[in-house]
Amino acid sequence: MTKADKVFKERLERHHDELRWLYMELYENADMFGELCSEMYRYYKERKQQLKKRDEQREKEPDWFRRNDIVGMMMYIDNFAGNLKGVQSRLDYLEQCNINYIHLMPFLDTTEGRSDGGYAVSDFRKVQEKLGTMEDLERLSDACHKKGMNLCMDFVMNHTSEDHEWARKARQGQGEYMSRYFFYDNGFIPAEYEKTVPQVFPTTAPGNFTWLDDIKYYVMTSFYPYQWDLNYKNPRVFNEMMYNFLFLANRGIDVIRIDAVPYIWKELHTQCRNLPRVHTIVRMMRIIGEIVCPGILLLGEVVMEPEKVVPYFGTVEKPECHMLYNVTTMATTWHTVATKNTGLLRLQMDIVNSLPKEYLFLNYLRCHDDIGWGLDYRWLMQFGIGEVSHKKYLNDYFTGQFPGSTARGELYNSDPASGDARLCGTTASLCGVEKGAFEQNKEALSLAMALDFMLHAYMFTQSGIPVIYSGDEIGQENDYTYHEDPARRDDSRYIHRGKFNWELAEKRKDAGSVQEVLFTGLRKLEKIRKEHPVFYSKADVWTIDTWEDSVLGLVRVYEDEKLVALFNFSEQEKTAWINEEDGTYTDLISGKEMEAKGVTMPGYGVYWLLRE
Numbered sequence: 179m180t181k182a183d184k185v186f187k188e189r190l191e192r193h194h195d196e197l198r199w200l201y202m203e204l205y206e207n208a209d210m211f212g213e214l215c216s217e218m219y220r221y222y223k224e225r226k227q228q229l230k231k232r233d234e235q236r237e238k239e240p241d242w243f244r245r246n247d248i249v250g251m252m253m254y255i256d257n258f259a260g261n262l263k264g265v266q267s268r269l270d271y272l273e274q275c276n277i278n279y280i281h282l283m284p285f286l287d288t289t290e291g292r293s294d295g296g297y298a299v300s301d302f303r304k305v306q307e308k309l310g311t312m313e314d315l316e317r318l319s320d321a322c323h324k325k326g327m328n329l330c331m332d333f334v335m336n337h338t339s340e341d342h343e344w345a346r347k348a349r350q351g352q353g354e355y356m357s358r359y360f361f362y363d364n365g366f367i368p369a370e371y372e373k374t375v376p377q378v379f380p381t382t383a384p385g386n387f388t389w390l391d392d393i394k395y396y397v398m399t400s401f402y403p404y405q406w407d408l409n410y411k412n413p414r415v416f417n418e419m420m421y422n423f424l425f426l427a428n429r430g431i432d433v434i435r436i437d438a439v440p441y442i443w444k445e446l447h448t449q450c451r452n453l454p455r456v457h458t459i460v461r462m463m464r465i466i467g468e469i470v471c472p473g474i475l476l477l478g479e480v481v482m483e484p485e486k487v488v489p490y491f492g493t494v495e496k497p498e499c500h501m502l503y504n505v506t507t508m509a510t511t512w513h514t515v516a517t518k519n520t521g522l523l524r525l526q527m528d529i530v531n532s533l534p535k536e537y538l539f540l541n542y543l544r545c546h547d548d549i550g551w552g553l554d555y556r557w558l559m560q561f562g563i564g565e566v567s568h569k570k571y572l573n574d575y576f577t578g579q580f581p582g583s584t585a586r587g588e589l590y591n592s593d594p595a596s597g598d599a600r601l602c603g604t605t606a607s608l609c610g611v612e613k614g615a616f617e618q619n620k621e622a623l624s625l626a627m628a629l630d631f632m633l634h635a636y637m638f639t640q641s642g643i644p645v646i647y648s649g650d651e652i653g654q655e656n657d658y659t660y661h662e663d664p665a666r667r668d669d670s671r672y673i674h675r676g677k678f679n680w681e682l683a684e685k686r687k688d689a690g691s692v693q694e695v696l697f698t699g700l701r702k703l704e705k706i707r708k709e710h711p712v713f714y715s716k717a718d719v720w721t722i723d724t725w726e727d728s729v730l731g732l733v734r735v736y737e738d739e740k741l742v743a744l745f746n747f748s749e750q751e752k753t754a755w756i757n758e759e760d761g762t763y764t765d766l767i768s769g770k771e772m773e774a775k776g777v778t779m780p781g782y783g784v785y786w787l788l789r790e
Contacts, residue, residue: 182222182223182230185230185234186219186222186469186470189468189469189470189472190215190218190219190469192469193465193468193469194215196465196496197462197465197466197469198211200458200461200462200465201214201413201462203458204413204416204455204458204459205413205416207413210413210414210417213417214417214420214466217417217420217421217424218424218466218469218470221421221424221425221427221428221470221471222469222470222471224428225427225428225470225471226428226430228320228323229428229430229471229473232323232473233471233472233473235473236472236473237472237473243475243500243501243538243643244538244714244715244716245714245715246707246708246710246711246713246714246715247278247707247708248278248279248328248643249275249276249277249278249279249643249644249645249646249704249707249708250277250278250279250280250281250330250540250643250644250645250646251272251275251277251279251280251281251645251646251647251648251651252280252281252282252283252330252542252545252546252645252646252647252648253265253280253281253282253283253647253648253678254283254546254648254675255282255283255285255309256308256309256677257648257675257676257677257678258648258678259678261308261309261310261314262285262305262309262310262311262314262315262317262318263310263314263317263318265280265282265318266314266317266318266321269321269322269325269327271683272327273325274701275646275651275697275700275701275704276701276704276705276708277327277646278325278326278327278328279327279328279330279433279643279645280322280327280328280329280330281330281331281433281435281645282329282330282331283295283296283332283546284296284297284299284331284332284334285305285306285309285315285331286299286301286302286304286305286306286334287299287300287301287304287305287306287307288300288306288339288341289339289341289404290665291665292339292340292341292402292404293339294401294402294404294405295546295671295675296332297332297334297401297405297437298334298337298338298339298340298341298402298404298405299334299338299339299342300338300339300341300342300343301342301343302419302422302425302426303422303425312429315429315430316429316430318430319429319430319431319432320430322430323430328432328433329430329431329432329433330431330432330433330434330435330477331426331431331433331434331435332435332437333422333423333426333434333435333436333437334437334438335408335419335436335437335438335439335442336400336401336407336408336437336438336441336442337399337400337401337405337406337407337408338405338406338408339404339405339406340403340404340405340406341404342406344358344359345359345406348361348397348406349390349392349393351393354414356395357409357412357414358408358409358412358414358415359397359398359406359407359408359409360397360398360407360409360444361395361396361397362387362395362396362397363394363395363396364396365396367446368386368387368396368398370446370447371386371387371398371444371446371450372385372386372387373447374447374448374449374450375400375448375449375450376449376451378400378401379401379402379591380593381591381592381593382402382591382668383399383401383402383403386398386399386400386450387399388403398444400441400450401438407441407444408442409444410442410443410444410455410459411444416459416462420462420463420466423463423466423467424466424470424471427467427470427471427474428471431474432473432474432475433474433475433476433477433501434467434474434475434476434477435477435478435479436460436463436476436477436478436479436499437479438479439456439460439478439479439480439490439499440452440456440480440482442456442459442460443455443456443459452489457489457490457492457498460476460478460490460492460498460499461492461496461497461498463476464476464492464497464498464499475500475501476498476499476500476501477499477500477501477502477503477540478490478498478499478501478502478503479503480502480503480505481503481505481550481552482505482506482552483505483506483529483552483554487502487505488533488537490502491536491537494534494536500538501538501539501540501642501643502537502538502539502540503539503540503542504530504539504540504541504542504640504642505552506526506552506553506554507523507526507527507530507539507541507640508541508542508543508549509549509550509551509552509553510522510523510526510553510554511523511543511633511636511637512549512572512576512601512608513551513553513572514730514747515608515609515629515633515747516571516572516575516576516583516585518727518728518747518748519727519728519747520727520728520729520730520745520747521727522553522554522557522558523730524721524730525554525557526554527640527719527721527730527732528720528721530640530641531641531719531720531721535641535715535716538641538642538643538715539640539641539642539643540642540643540645541637541640541642541643541644541645542637542644542645542646542647543605543633543634543637543646543647543650544603544604544605544608544647544650544674545645545647546647546671546674546675547671548590548591548600548601548602548670548671549600549601549602550600551568551569551572551573551600551601553568555568566597566598569597569598569599570597572601573589573599573601576601576603576608577589577601578613584609584610584613584614584622584625584626585603585607585608585609585610585613586603586607586608586610586612586613586655586656587601587602587603587607587608587656587673588601588602588603588656588670588673589601589602589670590602590669590670590671602670602671602673602674603656603673603674604647604649604650604654604655604656604673604674605630605633605647605650605653606626606630606650606653606654606655606692606696607655607656607674609626609627609629609630609633610622610623610625610626610629611623611626611627611630611653611655611692612655612656613626614626615655615692623692625749625781625782627653627692627695627696628780628781628782628783629749629782630650630653630696631695631696631699631700631782631784632745632746632747632782632783632784634646634650634699634700634703635703635743635745635767635784635786636730636743636745636784638703638704638707638713639713639732639734639741639743639786641715641717641719642715644707646700647674648678649676649678649679650696651696651697651700652679652682652683652685652686652692652693652696652697653692653693653695653696654676654678654679654682656673656674656676657672657673657674657675657676657677658673659676660672660673660675660676686698702767703767706766706767706786710739710741710766710788711736711737711739712734712735712736712739712740712741712788713734713736713741714736716736717734717735717736718734718735718736719732719733719734719735720732720733721733722742722756723755723756724744724754724755724756725754725755726752726753726754726755728746728747728748728750728752729744729745729746729747729748729752729753729754729779730744730745730747731743731744731745731754731756732744732745738790739788739789739790740760740788740789740790741766741786741787741788741789742756742758742763742774742785742787742789743784743785743786743787744756744777744779744783744784744785744787745783745784746779746780746781746782746783746784747782748781748782749781749782750781751778751779751780751781752778752779752781753776753777753778753779754776754777754778754779755776756774756775756776756777757774757775757776758773758774758775758787758789759775760774760789761773761789762789763787763788763789764787764788764789765785765786765787765788766786766787766788767784767785767786772787774787774789
């Protein structure tokens with residue numbers, strides 16, 4: 179037995195009994211389980227030696243991703259650099275940004291015009307031709323690894339494109355492939371589902387089923403009509419999707435972002451969300467990864483408040499996802515920008531900080547998607563803030579319709595009947611940079627940049643992995659050209675999905691420019707964060723009273739370092755009425771020595787006060 183075979187055998191023996199128990203509980207199919215194990219071994223054998231070495235190193239240091247030296251950036255390949263080769267050619271720029279975690283937005287094969295931004299995959303083993311090839315992806319991952327960078331990609335498990343090979347054969351009436359989806363020859367069962375299953379896009383894609391008139395069948399389509407939901411009650415679906423997962427892992431991917439995790443398992447007469455079998459599938463996926471490619475991380479996309487996403491971490495003994503998105507804190511941060519009241523954000527931080535330190539969140543201000551106002555309205559109601567009226571206020575504020583607002587955003591999926599809508603826009607435009615620059619108002623522009631910087635500092639202060647949206651490091655504004663594109667004009671999310679402006683990026687070298695101020699500021703924050711253990715995810719973190727509604731106070735303590743972080747969400751000067759009576763502190767950002775007592779802060783000011 180070779181050393182490699184011995185490693186695989188030991189890993190398999192460690193996990194075999196649990197994996198078999200879970201699999202047989204779900205499928206009761208020993209032959210399919212045997213096939214799964216055989217294929218796992220094949221993918222392990224095919225895994226490149228340098229990737230196996232990376233796996234072994236990470237097995238020895240299982241907390242490698244919890245350190246305070248990881249900073250991420252998410253990007254569209256074509257927008258950022260044209261194609262995968264272009265991204266590889268720009269790795270030096272990303273190094274300048276202190277980025278060592280690169281999240282590439284969907285790049286697998288899809289059909290133009292029916293892609294949902296790449297989330298309707300027609301081939302899980304082929305890169306979109308305009309973006310390159312699988313060989314290009316492997317070369318990029320090799321180059322990233324040499325620079326100490328990690329590569330993240332989206333893995334769309336819930337559905338395939340209607341142009342996927344399985345879907346095409348199902349549409350031809352082949353029963354084997356129809357069983358991989360949810361097909362019904364009449365409307366009775368679909369109508370039963372509709373009684374309990376919420377709609378994802380009630381205005382742009384109403385309902386959860388699509389009628390295929392050419393074959394006279396309904397097919398389940400939770401998202402869009404061209405995205406057919408996969409039936410994970412069929413073991414062939416699970417096995418084949420796991421083989422796709424391992425194939426992509428072997429291309430050198432470090433982080434697999436599982437898209438729409440809660441939707442994976444469907445049961446009649448339920449909401450088809452967060453069902454127990456979802457956790458069985460994710461747990462099996464985690465085990466399969468730990469056997470074949472233990473250096474891989476699973477990032478779960480679960481859009482719920484922190485206390486409800488916790489089950490997707492699994493347990494300490496039986497973990498599921500390594501990381502989850504901190505979605506609610508992101509939305510609450512923007513709520514705080516609009517209200518200038520930190521009460522709800524403090525509540526949110528108290529909840530997050532009370533969770534076990536093993537639970538790691540990915541933190542962000544903006545991403546490729548819209549901002550949904552999934553706030554804690556039960557808590558807000560005690561102050562007379564109603565859900566419908568507050569959502570309208572937030573959307574009016576961030577679209578610049580509310581008096582005094584400097585934000586510039588657009589609504590997405592606006593529902594005139596309910597008044598509900600989501601918000602789109604870049605960080606800079608939502609902070610007022612766009613308006614201040616357009617009006618050449620130096621004071622307004624300075625405040626907008628201060629807000630932008632403060633929000634990023636707040637993101638960096640949270641435990642977990644901070645991820646910057648490409649372009650935010652240079653204050654890139656909204657891109658309104660999508661209005662002129664017939665294929666995109668109906669999707670306002672493209673307002674913040676514009677091409678990266680490399681000419682603008684060059685201005686980061688011009689002292690005093692918006693680009694230089696933000697680029698230099700974020701680099702400084704990233705450097706400080708990497709140098710101080712107090713930002714380690716295992717630090718103790720809690721909020722403190724500032725006796726000023728607009729100022730949020732956070733304390734981080736790890737080993738011999740204590741950090742008092744203060745954030746002013748008002749454009750007015752405010753005083754944080756704190757009284758930390760344990761000596762003199764140093765503001766890590768300015769280098770100024772000061773006491774952590776009665777701290778007066780400029781509009782949108784931030785302090786990182788450190789006591790060693």
